[in-house]
Amino acid sequence: MTEKKLPWWRGAAIYQIYPRSFADSNGDGIGDLPGITAHLPYVASLGVDAIWLSPFFKSPMRDFGYDVSDYCDVDPIFGTLADFDALVARTHELGLRIIVDQVWAHTSDEHPWFVESRSSRDNARADWYVWADPKPDGTPPNNWQSVFGGPAWTWDARRGQYYMHQFLTQQPQLHLHHPQVQESVFDIIRFWLDRGVDGFRIDAINHSMHDPRLRDNPPAPEDGKVRTRPFDFQIKKYSQSHPDIPLFLEKVRKVFDEYEDRFTVAEVGGENSDIEMKAFTQGDSRLNTAYGFDFLYAPDLNADFLRTALVKWPAQTHAGWPSWAFENHDAPRAVSRWAKGLDAEAYCRMKILLLACLRGNIFLYYGEELGLPQVDIAFEDLQDPEAIANWPLTLSRDGARTPMPWRSDAPYMGFSEARPWLPMGETHRALAVDVQEARPDSLLHWTRRVLALRNGSLALRAGAIHFRDAPDDLLLFERAHEDERLLCAFNLGSQPVAWALQEPCQPLLTTGGVENRLFPAASGMVARIVTPAR
Structure with a gap:
């Protein structure tokens, strides 16, 4: 590409x-x-x-x-x-x-669509929201629950039905079908x-x-x-x-x-x-x-x-x-x-x-x-x-x-x-x-x-990713696009990690004091992998 x-x-x-x-x-x-x-x-x-x-x-x-x-x-x-x-x-x-x-x-319960929908069972937008009759004992149509707590159904006396809401009661579910x-x-x-x-x-x-x-x-x-x-x-x-x-x-x-x-x-x-x-x-x-x-x-x-x-x-x-x-x-x-x-x-x-x-x-x-x-x-x-x-x-x-x-x-x-x-x-x-x-x-x-750095690198913006084996909490992967190959290494742990580069690399950005084969905690490096001249 x-x-x-x-x-x-x-x-x-x-x-x-x-x-x-x-x-x-x-x-x-x-x-x-x-x-x-x-x-x-x-x-x-x-x-x-x-x-x-x-x-x-x-x-x-x-x-x-x-x-x-x-x-x-x-x-x-x-x-x-x-x-x-x-x-x-x-x-x-x-x-x-x-x-x-x-x-x-969902919409707000103050959206004109819902105001009209709840006004009767036979208006032009009557079925634009999810309405359902109660069970014979008056309880909600099923056991669905709202993300914000309580049943995903609220009773509406205007229609004599429940309307569905997956979040707040003021967020009635649109009938997107x-x-x-x-x-x-x-x-x-x-x-x-x-x-x-x-x-x-x-x-x-x-x-x-x-x-x-x-x-x-x-x-x-x-x-x-x-x-x-x-x-x-x-x-x-x-x-x-x-x-x-x-x-x-x-x-x-x-x-x-x-x-x-x-x-x-x-x-x-x-x-x-x-x-x-x-x-x-x-x-x-x-x-x-x-x-x-x-x-x-x-x-x-x-x-x-x-x-x-x-x-x-x-x-x-x-x-x-x-x-x-x-x-x-x-x-x-x-x-x-x-x-x-x-x-x-x-x-x-x-x-x-x-x-x-x-x-x-x-x-x-x-x-x-x-x-x-x-x-x-x-x-x-x-x-x-x-x-x-x-x-x-x-x-x-x-x-x-x-x-x-x-x-x-x-x-x-x-x-x-x-x-x-x-x-x-x-x-x-x-x-x-x-x-x-x-x-x-x-x-x-x-x-x-x-x-x-990211904007200037097609390897970072669009290249493939390949993970490498690394010790302890070191995350190590390569990003590559055509002839550009970058090595990315990050210590995500709380203790230093020793690791030596296995190939010639040119550091582009380092943070956290990476040096002498040692990656301190909260450190990282992006380096260009140098391909030896033939």
């Missing part, structure tokens, strides 16, 4: 922005689209290829934008459609692409692509279709893990992951093929995510890639675990193209999960180099380039509905959603002139952008160097 034939998204580095927490332009304590636009030069300076915006659509914000009440408008707290158009234009001026979230599994619902989704796709959007991240896609026969889910086998939600007590055999989802995605792909250079990535979690990700990205008629959860909730990162995750995606075309992230808006910050007594900055330097060396697309979460740790949010400051409902056993997602620290000495660290919607992380003050911009050896500058 030559560079000309390489799609822009193949091996791309994508920067996730959580709009509420990135930059507030109007002093209301909530981030917005003009705030993002103002800081796009900073994002472009990192060397990423695209930005991904979490939902900014009109919403009651019960689940902070993942409960959409109008798919084709901007919520006033974030700005206007004109602000969005300005953001797209500036993004493209800077050579970046823009990806937006799409939530097709319905042809008219699908056509409405296709209209939404065209609306945003016509505005210049370069791609979609599709939320909870394996939750988007259910078993029309409403069969009970079987119980999950005992695995010794603490279960904090009824949802965890079931195998989700019938409530999600319906076999018609890949067929629906083929229709989605046909809409995308009406446009040039567009990109699709699916969010896929759950027990069968590996199988589903491959099904959703198989061949050239479905999605471009799938966004895995392998590392997002992992309490530890070790060589065996990482190798096992990556070898599931071999280089054969039919296996699909993966995407990887160590952090996002739903998961605890990685450095807080993995560093565990090691020097946090050293660990972050190793982690970002490792991420850049993985085969597939890579996602960076805002602030990851600064090494932001998880923030401990007090119960009275919580906004996350899942954490509030399951306190204190469910770790709050709010701790990874706190505002971006731009200036260490400014009120609210430069995020806003007013009290932010979530508390600032005080530990973030010393990691603020202005502090790290002033330090040539900072993690921020290191991230730029790492992404520059």
Whole structure:
């Protein structure tokens, strides 16, 4: 594959922005689209290829934008459609692409579609959502459970039926099997692509279709893990992951093929995510890639675990193209999960180099380039509905959603002139952008160097990966494309590891004090394998 034939998204580095927490332009304590636009030069300076915006659509914000009440408008707290158009234009001026979230599994209960659907059993949208009669004793139609706790069914007296919701009661399940619902989704796709959007991240896609026969889910086998939600007590055999989802995605792909250079990535979690990700990205008629959860909730990162995750995606075309992230808006910050007594900055330097060396697309979460740790949010400051409902056993997602620290000495660290919607992380003050911009050896500058290396290497962006045997906690693999061969080595353990290069190599980037055949804890190296002259 030559560079000309390489799609822009193949091996791309994508920067996730959580709009509420990135930059507030109007002093209301909530981030917005003009705030993002103002800081796009900073994002472009990192060397990423695209930005991904979490939902900014009109919403009651019960689940902070993942409960959409109008798919084709901007919520006033974030700005206007004109602000969005300005953001797209500036993004493209800077050579970046823009990806937006799409939530097709459910809407808000305030969406006009649902308001009409619940009004009677015989209106034009009566079957646009999943409705079912109660059992003879008045209980829900089956045993399905909501991700956020309790039954996946809520009684509605207007219709004398239950409606399904896999998340909050305010997020009724769309009946995506319905042809008219699908056509409405296709209209939404065209609306945003016509505005210049370069791609979609599709939320909870394996939750988007259910078993029309409403069969009970079987119980999950005992695995010794603490279960904090009824949802965890079931195998989700019938409530999600319906076999018609890949067929629906083929229709989605046909809409995308009406446009040039567009990109699709699916969010896929759950027990069968590996199988589903491959099904959703198989061949050239479905999605471009799938966004895995392998590392997002992992309490530890070790060589065996990482190798096992990556070898599931071999280089054969039919296996699909993966995407990887160590952090996002739903998961605890990685450095807080993995560093565990090691020097946090050293660990972050190793982690970002490792991420850049993985085969597939890579996602960076805002602030990851600064090494932001998880923030401990007090119960009275919580906004996350899942954490509030399951306190204190469910770790709050709010701790990874706190505002971006731009200036260490400014009120609210430069995020806003007013009290932010979530508390600032005080530990973030010393990691603020202005502090790290002033330090040539900072993690921020290191991230730029790492992404520059990836951008300049077809082996890292698109090449094959081959794992080598290595001692102890050393992860060792080769990335190769045509004549370019790179050796990547990382000590993911807490103790030094001795290992000698077996062939002539030219180090390109090293971190953590790699020298004299010794890899200290939280160290890494990328080296070019030198082919002897013939």
